[in-house]
Amino acid sequence: MIKHTTLIFAALFLTTIVLLAVAAPMLPLVDPVKMDILGRMAGPSLAHPLGQDEYGRDVLSRIAFGARASLGVALTGAILAALVGVTLGLVGAYFQGWAEQATMRPLDVILSFPPMLLALLAVTLMGPGVQTLSVILALLFAPTYARVTFGEVLTVRNQEYIEAAKALGHRPTRILARTILPNVAGPILVQFSLVVAAGIVLESGLSFLGLGVVPPTPSWGLMVRGARPFMEANPLGLIWPCVALVLTVFSINRICDAMRDLFDPKASAAVLPVSRLLAGTGIGRSRARPAAPAAFDGTLLDIRHLSTEISTPRGTIRAIDGVSLQVKPGEAVALVGESGSGKSMTGLSVMQLLPRKVGRIADGEVWYASRDGQRTDLAHVPANLFRRFRGREMAMVFQEPMASLNPVYTVGFQLIEALTAHGQMTKRDAWDGARRMLERVGIPDPERRLNEYPHQLSGGMRQRVAIAIALCGDPSLIIADEPTTALDVTIQAQILDLLEEIQAAAGIGLVFITHNLGVVAEIADRVVVMYCGQVIEEGPVDDIFHNPRHPYTRGLLASVPRPEDMAGQHKRLSSIPGTVPSPLALPPGCRFAPRCDHATSACVVAVPELEAVSANQNTRCIRWKEI
Structure with missing residues (x-):
């Protein structure tokens, strides 16, 4: 019951945030960059339901427009990282050999750097901004996608149903897309939720440091940065963007867990019971063999000295x-x-x-x-x-x-x-x-x-x-x-x-x-x-x-x-002494x-x-x- 309740809440909240972000320019909201010095740090009112910040700007409007920046950067970076990382992981694990070296080794170099340090270096070189953050997130999280995909593909690439697809003559691209990818989609979706959540937090952290979204464009990280010096005088100014961050990250994780269950039917459906009865099998049963068709006169399969x-x-x-x-x-x-x-x-x-x-x-x-x-x-x-x-x-x-x-x-x-x-x-x-x-x-x-x-x-x-x-x-x-x-x-x-x-x-x-x-x-x-x-x-x-x-x-x-x-009547069964020798x-x-x-x-x-x-x-x- 609690599981379904949290899923419903997560779906409703995330839907509200996404719709608010998408429709923000069309809603009758106050201009998010318009300042009202006389209304600095004012509490909630009819004109400003969530109050005003340190410059008198409307908090609700900045939450809505800030969601466009935070969600946009995180989703764009996560999707780009997924496209690159999953593709590299599939190719490297399936073909192995030189393909594995070409796809996975460069990603290991990226993983050797601390994420925040690499992000700071990239921002310093490229300059802050929404586009820069999206590229940085894709660069940072593509290796994690690739490693998750690589490990999952290795567990299924030698299964009989993969061999059956090869035996049917399917091309590697079809096998990867139609057979292997659906079998590893669950962990990838979980990784997607983690990357989106980490992207939101990373964008907020960089914006908090002044290296992310460039003012006056609103973002939740900039809101936290601006409200922090006035947290004693105006605690609500700090609480609202933090609540938006926490609930958004929670909702994304919860919904992606549900999506994993949906795409992986093993996680949600109940296995049918099997009757387990103890019985013996008869031996020595006589069977009537049919006459062989005329086309099969003689031996059907004749194996000769096969090595x-x-x-x-x-x-x-x-x-x-x-x-x-x-x-x-x-x-x-x-x-x-x-x-x-x-x-x-x-x-x-x-x-x-x-x-x-x-x-x-x-x-x-x-x-x-x-x-x-x-x-x-x-x-x-x-x-x-x-x-x-x-x-x-x-x-x-x-x-x-x-x-x-x-x-x-x-x-x-x-x-x-x-x-x-x-x-x-x-x-x-x-x-x-x-x-x-x-x-x-x-x-x-x-x-x-x-x-x-x-x-x-x-x-x-x-x-x-x-x-x-x-x-x-x-x-x-x-x-x-x-x-x-x-x-x-x-x-x-x-x-x-x-x-x-x-x-x-x-x-x-x-x-x-x-x-x-x-x-x-x-x-x-x-x-x-x-x-x-x-x-x-x-x-x-x-x-x-x-x-x-x-x-x-x-x-x-x-x-x-x-x-x-x-x-x-006999205490011990007969056994063949020793073991089968090594073929080497x-x-x-x-x-x-x-x-x-x-x-x-x-x-x-x-x-x-x-x-x-x-x-x-x-x-x-x-x-x-x-x-």
Whole structure:
């Protein structure tokens, strides 16, 4: 209640001051520079509602005309500083490198000077006046805008929804203006309020010192300066301009806080509750696979000896090394392994979403069969031509939907953007298509959800929206990067059921990246186990679960809790000893050897090849027959 009351008061007061300043020349006010020696320091009267100052000038008139100078200087300086500072901060943080040096380093020089000292120096060189003050304020506060913007942009520039905008082919100017700037607008608006308030105070301070607004032009700082020597004889002469200063600064801050809440919907809307029920997911569910369309006879995705390198300050690492796997239409292939094993990097390599400048495909092929039956090596498709595959032929669902969904745009806006990016359609058709997509992924009341923001949805609904966006291009292949990790087990089961239904209905090939073996048993047809960037075992899900041939796969399966463990029959769960080695210091020979109970001296001689165990199962272990 108090919050709304202060906002209403701030809005009314600031509106009154602004209207008074704008309309001052048209109002029946006394000339602010007209002196009346006989009425010096007279109190309030009908002719002079706020009294008269030390020269007999009307205080109300000088407050109104002084607002024109004080507000005009502060607003002009703040807007100029914002235009310069925000632009420099956006460019420096987004492009980095030489752009950061060219935009941010000169601003650091300005920040090294005390603001008042720099203002005094500028006034001394340029002379006092309203125009001089506006330029000084812009010069002083542009660095603060730039630093705030720079820091905020760094927090969002690598988010998935920024990468998605790049993947859609948007130019940097559009990404900066339409995607990044709205996400950092809240702190910038707060900074704007602080700069306007500081500008008013700084103008008043310089005018008080005789270095600001030049008399006889009225300003609040000049009024304080003139009333100070007579504060005992005429305290009201000092109180009125001080009250105007304090209430104006307060009102600006309060209204800008409200504007921040308005432009940042996360700050004001309540998050919908999510039912959190404890339940388990079934494993080993049988599913009927649809027959593949004629155009997709054979393998949909065929990755051959794919290697990806990442440049780091300590050297270049091979995030994935010689990975080979195949996905058929309507088939679900699970990539499993510990964190850092290369699962996600494999998916990002296929989608050409590697970190810019530091990531690259070093070797190998990624053959993909398009709808028309044409096979293309995606590893050698230029980035500017990859758009016809990404989002259309293939799509990716990430682990955290709030990192994929843009928080300042509604669900409907983001779905419509995805639909229109892959085909020409009217706004009405796009809206209907977005609603049908939400219906397809099982979101109730889709018409209402289209107008809501991502934070207003539960975690499961957000992931369904992310899946809906991935389906907008009607892809033949979906790469799901741990899409259920951040969800509770009940919602996990729902998302898995949804993926199965979509896959069965459309015959979509699915690459499911996870470290949860229970999820693997739930959804996969084939399993690819990865360790240190290599495939160390692959095969049908039943063969991998019931007859694993690699010690690492055995260790992963042994570490899964069983019902008897939950009942307390076993005191400790099995675990794989040691830790995953650094990619900068990989062990010789078999990369799992330092952690393997079955390792011998032969295991460290050479890197073992992926060897066929059966017609459908391969393993990378020289002792698989013995163990």
